[in-house]
Amino acid sequence: MPGMVSLTLAGFLTLGIMSFVYKDNPIYKFCESIFIGVSAGYYFVLIFYQSLLPQLTDKIGLTGALTDSALAYYRQSGSLASVQWFNLIAAVLGMMMLMRLLPKIGWISRWPLAFVIGSIAGLKLIGELQTNIMTQIQKSILPLWAPQYVDGSLSLAASIGQSLTNIVLVGGILTGVIYFFFSKEHKGVFGGAARVGIWFLMVTFGAAFGLTVMSRMSLLIARIDFLLRDWLHLLG
Amino acid sequence: MKEFFQKLLKIDRRWIFLITGVAIVIPFFFFIGLPIKATREVRALYDAVEALKPGDVVFYAPEYDPATIPEVQPMAHAFLRQVFRKNVRVVATGLFQLGVALAEQDLTLMAKEMGKKYGEDYVFLGYKPYPEQVILNMGEDFRKSFPTDYYGNDVNALPMMRGLKNYSDTKMIVSMTAVSGADYWIRSAHGRYNIPLALGVTAVMATDYYTYYQSGQLFALMGGLKGAAEYEQMVGIKGKAAKATLRMDIQSFAHLAIIILVILGNLAYFATREKK
Structure with missing residues (x-):
């Protein structure tokens, strides 16, 4: 029975959201509000139980398994354990970030923000350079004639195929970059290359759009599958 | 004819929604089983797993939420x-906050x-x-970030984790x-x-990650429902469990409807442009 109620509720909420394709209406607004409210609540609970409790208050010793051992350590040594100090610093930085909510002392939030930006930038700089710049450039330097060997002998068809692939790839990169080079007027050969670059960009956008349509269709199909199969039992 | 195209260009968009809806609903009742051919990038993952020996370990990272199920x-x-x-054997994490419960549920269900x-x-x-940071830490030692597992067990007490220090003790990472x-x-x-990495991503993400497949930074890439259906076929999943395969049939009809609409739209555009 509870399963039936939740299925029916989910079915009506799905139809309520779908009703927007006809036109904006109060039922859609109602379902949208429920969705936003439930999502926000769910996210808050997740952050509270998956991040705040285990990563902060548990480690400081305010809650969780560490409480007893933290108290024992404090009674013995008269000071906090190193793990607690580190997490206390993090807690203070977190509190400073919240100062943004108070306009008069909002400037305090810049300090933890500077810490976050600095540490993340340092952490990502090398990885980004290596992954998205060096490796990508290295793998884009390809021979325009790429002989392919099958069982030790040259395969002309495979060689032509691979060479065309390489030409398209290298040509696409060069003309695409030329299109975004604005220090020289797009005229003559340079302008022609830029126009070819636009075509490559259009193909890329087309592929991205096609896959986006496919992605959204998949979600719609799953919802209709739910309505027909799980809710209305119209399918076997 | 031109009048027809002019009317077509002014058609209420709700007709398009209706046509798409009909193109999706009808195939639910008539499963055809259109052929699905495995592409090279999807087959690469299947072959890599097939080449593993019993007892080998793969690192698995599911990171998706209910919206992308x-x-x-x-x-x-x-x-x-x-x-x-x-x-x-599988060692897994769930590093996407909204998808942790799903990751655990999937692993438990399949196991x-x-x-x-x-x-x-x-x-x-x-x-x-x-x-x-967690990913970087695990490259040195899984225990640095996870001294305990999801259920609170000491990682060292789990038989599988003995002798398993970091990524280099696994054969590949699959996210x-x-x-x-x-x-x-x-x-x-x-x-x-430098651990071999394969990704399964939503279709909308796929174009971004083909770049990495092309450069060899990914050894395999699965994109969207199509990639999932190809994988199901190779693994030999049949019947209701083959959800992606069943839905790809419907998806193909939806795509057909959209292609026809795009062609009609273009025809109408060029026909009416000539008149101007």
Whole structure:
């Protein structure tokens, strides 16, 4: 029975959201509000139980398994354990970030923000350079004639195929970059290359759009599958 | 004819929605089973798993939320069925906050179906905030970020984790993801530790990650429902369990309807432009 109620509720909420394709209406607004409210609540609970409790208050010793051992350590040594100090610093930085909510002392939030930006930038700089710049450039330097060997002998068809692939790839990169080079007027050969670059960009956008349509269709199909199969039992 | 095209260009968009809806609903009742051919990038993952020996370990990183279940979950299920069938062991994390429960649910469900035991055949380490730092830490030692697993067990007490220190003790990393976490795995797991990496992503993400497949930073790439259906076919999943395969039939009809509408739209545009 509870399963039936939740299925029916989910079915009506799905139809309520779908009703927007006809036109904006109060039922859609109602379902949208429920969705936003439930999502926000769910996210808050997740952050509270998956991040705040285990990563902060548990480690400081305010809650969780560490409480007893933290108290024992404090009674013995008269000071906090190193793990607690580190997490206390993090807690203070977190509190400073919240100062943004108070306009008069909002400037305090810049300090933890500077810490976050600095540490993340340092952490990502090398990885980004290596992954998205060096490796990508290295793998884009390809021979325009790429002989392919099958069982030790040259395969002309495979060689032509691979060479065309390489030409398209290298040509696409060069003309695409030329299109975004604005220090020289797009005229003559340079302008022609830029126009070819636009075509490559259009193909890329087309592929991205096609896959986006496919992605959204998949979600719609799953919802209709739910309505027909799980809710209305119209399918076997 | 031109009048017809002029009317077509002014058609109420709700007719388009209706046509698309009909093109989706009708195929639900008539399953045809259109052929699905495995592409090279999807087959690469299947072949890599097939080449593993029983007892080998793969690192699995499911990172998707309920909104992307239709696309990513069929990939995840097919992949887990294959690795468990091969008696390959799985160590997993769930580094996307909204998807931790789903990751755990999938692992448990597939392990139960394939008769696998927790701690011996698979381990779920769970979630930690700041995924990129966690990924970097695990490259040195899983225990640095996860001294305990998702259920609070001491990782050292789990039989499977004995002798398993970091990524280099696993054969590959496979992430089924619907979020930008994929970038972290490319940058910080493959880039830093040079571990073979494969991704399963939503279709909308696929174009971004083909670049990495082309450059060899990914050894395999599954994109959207199509990729999932290809994988299901290779793994040999049949019947209702083959959700992606069933839905690809419907998807193909929806695409056909959209292609026809795009062609009609273009015809109408060019026909009416001539008149101007």
